[in-house]
Amino acid sequence: MPTSTSFAELYTEVQQFYARQMRQLDERKLEAYAETxxxxxxxxxxxxxxxxxxxxxxxxxxxxxHKRFENDPVQRRHWFNMIDLEPQDDGSIRSTCYALVITTRPGGKPDIAPSCVVRDVIVRGEDGGLLLRSRTVEHDQLF
Known part of the structure; x- marks a missing residue:
């Protein structure tokens, strides 16, 4: 387990990674998202x-x-929270967090669906930045 200072830095780094990644997804910058x-x-x-x-x-x-949204003026926002990090001996990081997808249409109220658990394996790329080796999204309505 890293020291509390280095763990705090890692936690902040993962939060920033998720913030950028989810913004790319919500803005439909899908190639940029895939590059993460x-x-x-x-x-x-x-x-x-x-x-x-x-x-x-x-x-x-x-x-x-996303083809299903081509004729649907919808804005989707992915909200990650309750991030639990588990650094592994091989240098990877297991991350489990909750995700809410908020969908809003013009003039409408936000609709929250689905609610999910996201399980990631995060690794360092050659440049030292974070990358996902795997992501599994488990939808709560299927428990």
Whole structure:
């Protein structure tokens, strides 16, 4: 376990990583979002669908997923909170957090759905920055 100072720095770094990553997703900058994963990453986000694999596969999967919103003037916001980090002996970090997806349409009230648990494996890239090796999103309504 890192010292409390280094753990606090790691926690802050992960929060900042998530903030940038979720903003990219919400702004539909899907290639930039995919770049936050390792080249061989796996991303399972929708119940009943096979996880996307590789950066290119993740971007393609998200483009396909977002087609449902092409004619729907919707703004989606992903909110990550209650982040629990577990540094591993191999240098990776296991992260478990809660996620809410807030959907708003013009003139409408925000709708919160789904509520999820997100399980990540975070690693350091060659430049020292954070990347996701894997992400699994578990939807609460399927418990």
């Amino acid at each position: 994963f390792t080249e061989d990453a796996e991303f399972g986000h929708t119940p009943g669908r096979e996880p996307a694999r590789t950066r290119a596969g993740i971007a393609a999967d998200l483009h396909e997923f």
